[in-house]
Amino acid sequence: MTKQDQNSFNADLLAFLDASPTPFHAVLSMSKILGKAGFSELSEADEWTLKAGDKHFVTRNGSSIISFVVGHDDLVNNGLRLVGAHTDSPCLMVKPQPDISYQGYFQLGIEVYGGALLNPWFDRDLSIAGRVVYRNTKNQLKQKLVDFKTAVATIPSLAIHLDRNANTDHSINAQTDIVPVLMLKKEASIEASESSQEFRGLLRERFLNENDTVLDYELCLYDTQPASVIGLKSEFIASARLDNLLSCFVAAQAMISSSSANTCLMVCNDHEEVGSVSAIGADGPFLETIVDRLSGSGSTSLVSRIINKSLMMSCDNAHATHPNFSNKHDGGHLPKLNGGPVIKVNVKQRYATTSLTSSIFRQLCDELDIPVQTFVSRNDLGCGSTIGPITSARLGVPTLDVGIPQLAMHSCREITGADDPLRLSRVLLEFFNKVEAITVGLE
Numbered sequence: 001m002t003k004q005d006q007n008s009f010n011a012d013l014l015a016f017l018d019a020s021p022t023p024f025h026a027v028l029s030m031s032k033i034l035g036k037a038g039f040s041e042l043s044e045a046d047e048w049t050l051k052a053g054d055k056h057f058v059t060r061n062g063s064s065i066i067s068f069v070v071g072h073d074d075l076v077n078n079g080l081r082l083v084g085a086h087t088d089s090p091c092l093m094v095k096p097q098p099d100i101s102y103q104g105y106f107q108l109g110i111e112v113y114g115g116a117l118l119n120p121w122f123d124r125d126l127s128i129a130g131r132v133v134y135r136n137t138k139n140q141l142k143q144k145l146v147d148f149k150t151a152v153a154t155i156p157s158l159a160i161h162l163d164r165n166a167n168t169d170h171s172i173n174a175q176t177d178i179v180p181v182l183m184l185k186k187e188a189s190i191e192a193s194e195s196s197q198e199f200r201g202l203l204r205e206r207f208l209n210e211n212d213t214v215l216d217y218e219l220c221l222y223d224t225q226p227a228s229v230i231g232l233k234s235e236f237i238a239s240a241r242l243d244n245l246l247s248c249f250v251a252a253q254a255m256i257s258s259s260s261a262n263t264c265l266m267v268c269n270d271h272e273e274v275g276s277v278s279a280i281g282a283d284g285p286f287l288e289t290i291v292d293r294l295s296g297s298g299s300t301s302l303v304s305r306i307i308n309k310s311l312m313m314s315c316d317n318a319h320a321t322h323p324n325f326s327n328k329h330d331g332g333h334l335p336k337l338n339g340g341p342v343i344k345v346n347v348k349q350r351y352a353t354t355s356l357t358s359s360i361f362r363q364l365c366d367e368l369d370i371p372v373q374t375f376v377s378r379n380d381l382g383c384g385s386t387i388g389p390i391t392s393a394r395l396g397v398p399t400l401d402v403g404i405p406q407l408a409m410h411s412c413r414e415i416t417g418a419d420d421p422l423r424l425s426r427v428l429l430e431f432f433n434k435v436e437a438i439t440v441g442l443e
Contacts, residue, residue: 001422009253009422010229010237016249017227017239021129022220023063023087023270024145026245030252030268031057034067037256048293053260058290062131062143063087063270064280066290067255069432071263076302079309080291081264081432082397083254084282084387085247085316086272089240090114090410092121092178094128094219098199100179107179108153108199113220114273118172120411121221125151126180130219132203137211146207151224153180180221223412235338235418242406242414244272247315250404250421254428263294264432272316272387282387288394304396311360312399313431314352314388315424317416318342318375320405333376335405338417340371341424344386344401352388357400364430370423373405 016033020026031041039055042048050056050070057067064087071078095109112118129147136142155178160166172178200214208214227239248268255266267290271281278284295303321334335342343358344351365372377383392399404424406416 001426006419006422009425010418012253013246013249013421014227014229014237014239017241017245020241020245021127021147021222022131022145022218024131024218025129025147026087026241026248027059027063027065027268028145030065030067030248031059033252034256039067039256044289050294050296055260060286061270061280062145064268064286066265066267066287067252068265068290068294069255069258069260069263070294071261073261073263075263075295076305077309078262079306079311080294080397081262082267082310082312082391083251083265083428083431084267084269084287084312084314084391085251086244086270086282086387087248087268088114088270088273089243089245090116090273091220091222091412092116092180094130094199094217094221096216101185104185105181106183106185107181110178110180110221112174112178115410117408117411118174118178120408120413121178122155122157124154124412125224126153126155126221127151127224128153128219128221130217132207132217132219133215134204134208135213135215136209141215144207146203146219148206149224153182153221155180225413229418230415231418237416237418237421238413240412240414242416243317243409244315246317246404246406246416246421247424250425251315251428253425254432257429258432262432262434265290265294267391269387276387276390282390283394287391291395307395307397310395310397311357311431312352312388312391312395312397313361313428314386314391314399314401315428316344316386316388316401316403317406317409317414318344318373318403319377319409320407320416322407328378328381330376330378333374335373335375337405337407337415338419339373339405340420341365341402341427342373342375342405344375344403346377346383348383349389350383350385351401352386352392352399353401354398357398361400361402361427364427364434368426368430370427375405 042058052072054070059065092110093113098109100107127148269282271278276282388401404420408414
């Protein structure tokens with residue numbers, strides 16, 4: 001791996017992050033990446049005829065995506081090589097009836113999505129993006145991805161003169177304290193229709209035709225500051241949505257470079273940050289239906305035999321050790337930025353890693369001379385989770401939880417190392433392409 005390779009990889013990563021402010025945009029971005037690499041899109045509504053060497057992808061709800069390569073080797077003997085990630089990130093979602101006019105300001109009601117770290121959302125240049133469903137003049141229902149792109153909102157902090165305890169004892173009320181400001185409310189004397197101040201009217205004026213009607217939407221606010229390489233020695237990447245679009249990009253790059261010897265699959269689910277229980281989440285049937293189709297028979301026993309030889313790598317970013325709060329970490333497990341991918345372990349099964357799956361990953365890394373780290377949370381602190389345990393439980397597939405270390409997880413701007421994304425992508429590519437069976441023998 002040369003510095004030039006890393007810089008090129010990271011430049012594409014930054015472009016992907018900037019182009020993907022919502023799960024809908026992330027899936028669109030991945031679809032374009034896969035399409036340029038020769039993957040064709042399939043519809044779940046159609047019959048599929050698959051043959052060795054085929055490369056396809058399928059989306060559900062526009063916010064979850066599965067891509068796969070049909071291998072030449074026998075699926076029952078070699079199993080599936082699966083890599084998973086998720087497309088969603090904690091954020092502020094616009095409520096269905098968001099219009100708030102108060103003290104001369106036009107504001108939006110928002111709902112917190114996932115376990116967002118709220119403090120960093122103050123005093124940011126915010127834009128709005130997502131999906132709009134509308135009715136056109138032919139009375140047809142249509143959907144459209146939208147993105148204001150420029151900064152159209154902000155959440156001002158309260159001046160310290162009015163909150164003397166702001167730096168010592170300050171909590172955030174998610175209902176009242178983080179209401180974004182969009183503009184000053186227009187006075188009646190100004191020649192403008194009142195509807196132009198309503199949020200649905202703003203959406204129509206900006207993105208639709210004059211006579212179209214906005215029916216509903218799924219929209220979120222996002223920080224307009226672009227992703228960038230930072231640090232005195234350009235060692236870090238700072239961006240919104242590193243958790244977990246970073247893993248989505250890393251997995252997609254491994255997928256498009258994979259050979260067609262093995263049957264390989266990438267799944268990137270929506271709704272991980274809110275529990276994964278949905279038709280498109282990891283606790284839904286999306287992946288299972290695609291695995292059934294890849295088996296080609298509809299036989300439960302055949303699928304079971306395939307899963308027995310398969311392995312899943314669930315990729316979701318890991319907690320790097322914070323230099324100002326190292327006491328929040330277990331002293332024997334202190335992942336560092338640019339220290340290599342992190343194997344995530346939890347005996348309560350918040351992560352699905354076993355000694356077998358972790359050893360397979362370590363072996364792959366050893367062969368590529370890539371360093372490996374381990375994360376275990378403190379006994380007196382809670383632990384996050386991933387799609388790994390959910391997918392493993394639904395499919396019965398042996399699973400490893402692994403991720404790139406990062407700081408400021410669930411902030412609207414996060415930090416990771418510049419060396420590790422390409423490292424993990426190389427390991428995933430080796431996993432996809434390795435000719436030998438991915439198993440651990442017994443003596």
